Amino acid sequence: MASHRKRRWSLGGLVLTLTTALVGAALVSANDAVAPRAGAATAAQTWSDEFDGPAGRGPDAAKWTLETGGGGFGNHELEYYTNSTSNASLDGQGHLVITAKKNTDPGLGCWYGQCQYTSARLNTARTFTQAYGRFEARIKIPRGQGVWPAFWMLGNDLGSAGWPNSGEIDVMENIGREPNSVHGTIHGPGYSGAGGLGAAYSLPGGKAFADDFHVFSVDWSPNSIVWSVDGTPYETRTPADTHGNKWVFDHPFFVILNLAVGGDWPGSPDGSTAFPQTMVVDYVRASTSGGGPAASGPIRGIGGMCADVAGGSSADRTPIQLHNCTGNAAQQWTVGNDGTVRALGKCLDVAGGSTEAGAVVQLYTCNGTNAQKWTYTAAHDLTNVGANKCLDAKDGSSADGTRLQTWTCNGTAAQKWTVG
Template structure:
């Protein structure tokens, strides 16, 4: 994201940081990352399971806590099924709620220490929430985060939306010398000018050695290469982990107001990594 410093980053133990390209961890049945051909799905989370159950714990960890996450956010992230659960129809639902006392809860899920791809088409089919102060994101962080810190770890924001821009999504990279408000960023407008919250859309990056290309529903809208970093280090040729979260408030999106309705839900149909070599 292109805000001041974005999120409080929890340093978890990173097992498998030396994973091979396209990573380790749960894969689609029949797909072998070591023998994948271009176009093969090498990792997939389809969120099939009973309504109210947790997402696959071999793939996802719930990060918890509040404190603003570096962006003056309002939510407290929990591990409660009230905030993240399967819906029994093949979707993961991340729910942001407002309590009777005016506090907010939501969820943030990460594959840190469980799945760390290096390169591939990283995509998710998501129906985002809506409303002033609502901030859904699908993104990645370098798996060496605990060792080198942010922004040296690198960050790839595959999709972010701030509620006051219902027809716009953003794609950004952050690294040393181009972080926070200086992140290398671009945006994509809904071709009909409709709200992205109206239905599901597929958000993706095609990530290869020395390049990252963003797309929405198969339409590419931005490519970044080392030539775009202004001479600063390119930190994206290494394993990254995946993050899904739904924030409430913050310096960039602003804060909920009288028009914002709760609960709000971010619905994720699937997350996939596809060999694009």
């Protein structure tokens, strides 16, 4: 199953070419894609590619980066990924076609010598990242021993945190020797590679996934990731599944499509494998889940100061204050679809669940109470659901170290916040 394979990226390719883009732009795309709004009850699409365009045109460069190389990508894969339209192009009928084929260029070198195959691998690291929501794609996968199509995601901090600390969500993987099954898996620190957390889904009646299009999706919230095929959920993972290891699915991720050939998990093609093989993608879409859009990044308030976890401590009851913006982890917040506002793996909390004006706010272990549920409104208020009061800078001060509290909403600058 999916947990048998190793990492899916290479320092020689993705990380070194995209680190600056990830640091500078990773939090921008999802936040700009949809304006915050109060009380949203339905999902809102934040990004998509429907692959409309003339036959033979390459993937939209404003949405996708084509990776190149034949280093094996940590799995001893056999293909060389190219940026050629012979390996990734539109078909003129609303599809992206990723083609794996035998290599005819003697100048292409792979980790094992002259490359035997070429294919394509696309990512959105430069152009789109998002924390939480629904990610789905409608795909007709290839068939054959040794072929390995995938629709998956990596954390936007890959360049700084490294794999698996940045996290990996495999929405769909298939290995050709299992034509009836696909796999959904997560990888993180202490549960990666052979220890990845995953499950398989098999089509009823022994049907093959390569026979038709199917919709593969995850619904991702701060407390769970749910995998579905054609609208049927088949796997759920929560922080409890990591058995004390860090749950790293609390920040934006980017999307990847690729068709590998060979590798440690699927094995090599054999005499039964016909080439070329194609992975046909009808669409890729991302949306928010019900409950409003997710946003990530600093929370800036009065005087341009940032909401900050005092001392960068993740201990329960750590005060939340204003501080000069530094960009460190103590100032990186995620406003989730479930109403939580999180930093350092814990939740923004009204002390004691108080509903009184002037109650201090703190960092606390997430527990699902209304003291930890917030609504980010179109007016840029952060309103606590339990108290029906606004996050407020005490005494309207913008001084470094000003304690944050809840207060009756009054529309003043002390209660206006910008996320991201």
